[in-house]
Amino acid sequence: MPTSPRVMTDRALEVDASGKTDVGLLRSENQDCIFVDQAQGFYVVLDGMGGHQGGATASRVARDVMVETIAQGRETWPPGKLLVEACKAAGSAVHLQARADRELHGMGTTVVALAMPRVNQALIAHVGDSRAYLLRKGRLRRLTADHTIVAELVSAGKLTPEQAIDHPHASVLSRNLGGLQTTEVDLLEVELEEADRLLLCSDGLNGYATRNAIEQVLSGAATPEEATTDLIELAKRGGGGDNISAVVVEIGRASSELPETIEETGAGAWWSRRPLFMEVCRSMGLGTSPLASSLTEADALDLLGGSFCEAMYLDLEGTTGIHIWTYADSLVKAWFERDGRYGPVKELFDVLRAAALSVAKDVSRSDEDLGVCLEIALLRALIVGEMVVGGQISECIKVANETFASRRVTTDLPDATFANVATVPFSPTESPMPVGPEVNKCLADGAGAAKEQLGGDEYLMLHAIIDAAHSSASEFCGEADMSAAAIDLYGTRLLTEQEINPLLDGLETARVAHLAAVDALQVSPVARATALCALALAHQSLFHAFALVAVDAGKPTTDRLREMNASTSLMRARLERNEQHLAHFEVDIDTVEDLQS
Amino acid sequence: MENSHAEIFSSLRIVMIDTLVESHHSIDDAFGTLPLGMIRGQFKTVVDQMHKYLQSPSPAHLYQSVSTWTATLLGVGLSPRSVLRTVVTMGDLVVQAAKRELPSGPATNLFLRELVRLNFNAAREVVAIFNDELEEQRAGVPSITPGEAKHAN
Structure with a gap:
């Protein structure tokens, strides 16, 4: 591409x-x-948008x-005008292509473009x-204002900067190349100084890194x-x-105060x-660390300590933390992947x-301030x-969570053996429980003691309950026998009360008294427990048997009630029809009467 | 010496809170969903806790502050990794604010060193908290696979 006397600086090199x-x-x-x-x-940096394929296109x-x-307009336009016209032409071309191709409809792109007609002049569109x-003297300054709806409302005084921060449309663009046939382009000019650095970037950088971090990295890097x-x-x-995306342009050599000190003297120290x-x-036993257990002590020391020392030197030189990051990441990741623990x-x-702080302390002996600055840099790297x-442990937590969740799902499946078993069984065991003489005596004594305690108007019913339970416990009668006992009890209810509640209360009263009486007996713990x-x-x-009896007893009544409801509905329907007929007759009679009159 | 550092910190308190609030989008996207007043209140608490630590460095106090803040951030919806990054970024922003506001020189460097030490200790506490969580989770996970569990039944 031929060089342009207007756009290109003669000191471009x-x-x-x-x-x-x-x-x-x-x-x-x-x-x-x-x-x-x-x-x-x-x-130039451009950030395309517009769905699949559209953004990249x-x-x-x-x-x-x-x-x-x-390239074509360099002889025609002054540099600033040329840059703006280039942006506009680009916007127009994108717009036309978007209209021509339905799949690309709505596509657009942001742009930040830099032209340097002279080495100390930057034109930015x-x-x-x-x-x-x-970046000037170690301080980062933003040159452009985002073209977002919210930013423009702030510029117009319709929103405060604080309101803008929380605005739901904070990231919605108000302008892009391609959205319209013509686009308004902002142009600014900056006088550059020796050692300045210019950064052009997409929001993938400034949206995921703090301004301070960008400042630190940009000022600390040795080269663009x-x-x-x-x-x-x-x-x-x-x-x-x-x-x-990031484009860095350096005019001469960038520097900043503290990083320069560290770079020039701290790294060397x-x-x-x-x-x-x-x-x-070595004296603190680094060579025997479990993280390098497969190596000899000397090799482990070299791997763990020597590599750290080198990584730290490179980071001090560049005032970044990237080498320490790489060192720690490779080491720690491998360790945790082998199911290693945090302790080592x-x-x-x-x-x-x-060991690092002992070095900083040693530096302080000859140059206290440098020692302090070195310690700061070391701690930041650490x-x-x-x-x-922490990131690696977070990954392990995530994996443990997922594993735990999947196992819970599996064990909660209905085929698990405990899922289909009632918490409280309402049916007696089918096979007889081995009951010895001591247990039988215990049951008999307990029944007698309980009956002695239970008196009052309902003693017949309570005694009948205890007898039935005693019989069941000592002889292990079957389901049919328990049903017979329940029917008898239901008959007892009929003799005493016309409601079921007193019997339900009696079942509970008798159960408590019966168990308490057995529990109070002076027998062996095994016999008592059995x-x-x-x-x-x-x-x-x-x-359980009583509940079934009660339901069966109530069934005829329920059925009769259901039949009566059905009959009533039928009668109501007939009544309605008759009323309708009557109304018709009345109308007919009125009509006849009118005709007669 | 700690008291003089605490005094310097106190003089920068508002600047530090403002710096954190201004940068809250950069600290973590999750802060963008919270009301600004709530964010300021949270950052004010963090800055005050840092001040308290500089007044009287106490590991127990640091642990309490960090664990509370960690729980808060997890409650906001941050992942553990994001929580750690947030704690480190906030500490770094405070250091940068101090560096920007104070005249360069040995006294400032000593103050910055105290802040960076505090940040390191805070990061270490967060990592320890996460490790405790991991160990608890590992203990809670059945040591046998579901297939083995059925077989055992």
Whole structure:
């Protein structure tokens, strides 16, 4: 592509740039699109939208049209105008294609584009919520305002910034390329300084990483290439729920205060004390850690301590936590996958922390402030390690939850043996229970004692209940016998009361007294327990049989009532029909009378 | 020394709460569903607990604060991984706010170190809480498979 004297800077070689795009962790397709042309001084990030295929098509169509427009118009338009016209042409092309193809209907794309006519001049055009940031002296500043409905309401003074945060349409775009035939494009110009860094990104980055984290990574990376890699990694660590795109353009060398100090002196101080670090690790038994049990002590020390030391050095150099993250992730993941426990991991990181802090302490002896800054950096890296460990434990919790849930579902199935067994059996056991003489005596004495306690008007009924239960418990009579006893009891009810409730109360009173009397007997515990068990079953059987008798006794009445209801309904229907006939007759009579008169 | 750190922290209290509220979308998406007043109240509690810890560092107090906050975040609907990330991010935001507001120099670095130490300890507590949860779950899961259970019956 030929160079343009208007768009391209004659000092383009002094600018370093890198761009990367990634599908992220949740999406199946990357609808983002980037373009990086360092020679032309032209950089673009586009974030397509519009369902399956539409989003990717929109961003790619827009990119191609923009590149072509820039190439063709460089001799005609001033740089700012050219950039805006390129965006508009792209929007128009996307719109036309969307109208021509039903499957692409509604597609569109955001855009943030950077042109650098001179090395110290940045022209930025944007539509939608893809953003441009400027890193200057270690501080990150956002250059673009999102084109969302809510943001525009805030600009118009119709919403406060606080109301905007919670607004349900906070992420709804008010503008995009392709939605309409023509699109309004915002253009801004920034005077650049030596060591500035510009970042263009899609919302897959700023939506999944804090501004501070972006600032830290962008200021800490050694090169734009490293910055884009680390930024995408950062967004993935934040969830990676969207496509992620980042373009970083550096003018000279970026720097920031604290990271620079650490980078230039802290990393060196750390690495120069590697022997001290390793010695502390060795003395604290790192070589015998269960996490490296298959290795010799020396190899384990080298793997666990040496690798940590190297990862820390690289992170101090770049003021990132990515190498420590990788170190911890590979180590801890493998450990937990082998069903390892947290204890040895905690011990490992305790040793590493103690050894690292001993290095910081040693640095403090010669340069206290550097020692403090180094400790801060070390602790932040160790926090990254904790995040890895915590993340892995979270995964284990998730798996344990799923396993537990699946097992509960399986054991709750109806074919489980206990599911079909009543909690309280109402039928006596079919096979006789072995009852010895002592138990028989116990049952007889208990029945006698209970009957002595029970007096009053209903004593006949209560005694009959105890006799029936005693008979059942001592002789293990069958179901037919219990039914006979229940019928007798029902007859007792008829002799005393015309209602069933007194008998139900009597069954309960007799049961309690009967069991209490047996429980109070001076017999062996085994005999007492056997007697109580037999009596409990007998009283339940009696109750069951009585309930059946009561239902049978009430059945004829119920049937008669049902028949009477049916007869009444029939009579009502006949009555209605007769009334209707009568009404007709009356009308007819009136008519005849009228005719006669 | 702790008291001077607590005093510095107290002077930045409002800035720190504001920073957390302004960044609540970035801390976790789940905060976007909560009323702003409730979010501010939660962050105010967190900042005050940090202040209390700087006044008198107590592991028991830290554990209580972290476990309460963890339970709150899980109640909001965050996954354990998100809870840990939220705790770390909030701590980091507080450090960044202090770094932004205070003049650079050794005294500020000492203060920042205290905050980072606190953040590390908080992260460690969260991990320990999750590990306790994991161990309890492991203990609650039957040690035999469903097939084996039927056979045993």
